[in-house]
Amino acid sequence: MQTLKPVSELVSSSWNIYKNDFKKLTRILAWYLIFTAGFIILSIVKLKFKVSSVTEILLSLALIVSNFICIPALLEYISSGQKISVSQTFKQSKPKIWPFVWTGFLSGLIALGGFSLLIIPGIYLSVCFSFSQYLVISEKKSGVQALWESTKLIKNQWFAVFLRIAIYTLGIWALVSIVGWLDKATNTQGYLANIMTFVISFFSPLFMLYFYQIYKNLRSINKSENIKVPAKIKVWYTSLAIIGTVAIVVLVVVSKILTSNTIVNRNALSGDEIQNQYKQYLNSVIAEQALKTTTPLSTD
Numbered sequence: 001m002q003t004l005k006p007v008s009e010l011v012s013s014s015w016n017i018y019k020n021d022f023k024k025l026t027r028i029l030a031w032y033l034i035f036t037a038g039f040i041i042l043s044i045v046k047l048k049f050k051v052s053s054v055t056e057i058l059l060s061l062a063l064i065v066s067n068f069i070c071i072p073a074l075l076e077y078i079s080s081g082q083k084i085s086v087s088q089t090f091k092q093s094k095p096k097i098w099p100f101v102w103t104g105f106l107s108g109l110i111a112l113g114g115f116s117l118l119i120i121p122g123i124y125l126s127v128c129f130s131f132s133q134y135l136v137i138s139e140k141k142s143g144v145q146a147l148w149e150s151t152k153l154i155k156n157q158w159f160a161v162f163l164r165i166a167i168y169t170l171g172i173w174a175l176v177s178i179v180g181w182l183d184k185a186t187n188t189q190g191y192l193a194n195i196m197t198f199v200i201s202f203f204s205p206l207f208m209l210y211f212y213q214i215y216k217n218l219r220s221i222n223k224s225e226n227i228k229v230p231a232k233i234k235v236w237y238t239s240l241a242i243i244g245t246v247a248i249v250v251l252v253v254v255s256k257i258l259t260s261n262t263i264v265n266r267n268a269l270s271g272d273e274i275q276n277q278y279k280q281y282l283n284s285v286i287a288e289q290a291l292k293t294t295t296p297l298s299t300d
Helices: 007-020 022-028 030-045 053-079 086-116 120-128 132-139 143-153 158-185 191-202 204-221 231-294
Strands: none
Touching (some): 007 022, 007 158, 022 053, 022 086, 022 204, 030 191, 053 086, 053 132, 053 204, 086 120, 086 143, 086 231, 120 158, 132 143, 132 204, 143 204, 143 231, 158 191, 191 204
C-alpha cells in the first residue's frame, strides 16, 4: 500500500510554491486581506472609542463575502498549477462559489451532528470531509457527492491524514497561544494578538497549499472515480445534519437564556447597590438628626 509523503516534504513543496507565487497569491486575496485589516483596526479603535454597531455589521459582512469570493479563487489558482492569470482565476471560480459555500456548510453541519454524538464521530467525519471543497474546485463535485468522494479519497489513509492535519494545526495553535500569552504578559490590550491575526492571514495560501499537496498525494494513490453515493449514506448524512441543526438551535437558545440571566443578575445587583446607597443615606440623616437633638442649648 502506498503511503503519504512526510510532513517535511509537504511543507517544503508548499513553501516553495508560496514563495515563488507570493505576489499573485496576495493579489487574489487582496480584498480579503483589506477587510481583515479593517476588522483588526476596528477592534483596536474599539478599545478607546465607541464604534457604531452598523459599522461592525457592515465590515463583518464585507469580510464574509470577500472570503466566499477570494478563497475559491485561490483554490482555483492552486489547482491549475499556478498556470492562469489572476483575472482568469476569478472568472473560472465564479460559478463554483455557491457549490463551494454549500459543501462547506453541509460538511460543518454534519460534522457538528457527529460531535453531538460523543465527539469521536465528529472528529472522524471532519477528517473525512477535509478535501470536499478541493473536490468542488478541482473536479466540480458538490454537496453530498463531494463529501462522500472525500471520504473515499482517504480510504485506508485516515490516520495518516489525521496526523498530518493535527501536526500542522497544532503548530499554528502553539504559535497563536504563545502570542496570546505574550499579549497578556506585556499588557498590550490585544494589539499583539491582532497584529498576529493579520500576519497569519497572509499565510492563508500556504495553509491551503499544504492541504492541496495532501489532496494531490491522495489522488495519486486513489484514482479518480465517479462514485455513486449509497442510499444509506445519504440517510446518515441527513440524520446527522438534522442533529447538527438541532444542536445549533439548542446552543442559540441556551446562550440567549444565559445572556438574559446575566442581564437580570446585573440589574438585580444594580438594584441592591441603589438600595444600599439609600440605606446609607437614611442612616446618615438619622445620625445627623440625633446629633442635633443631643447638642446642648446655648447659655447666651
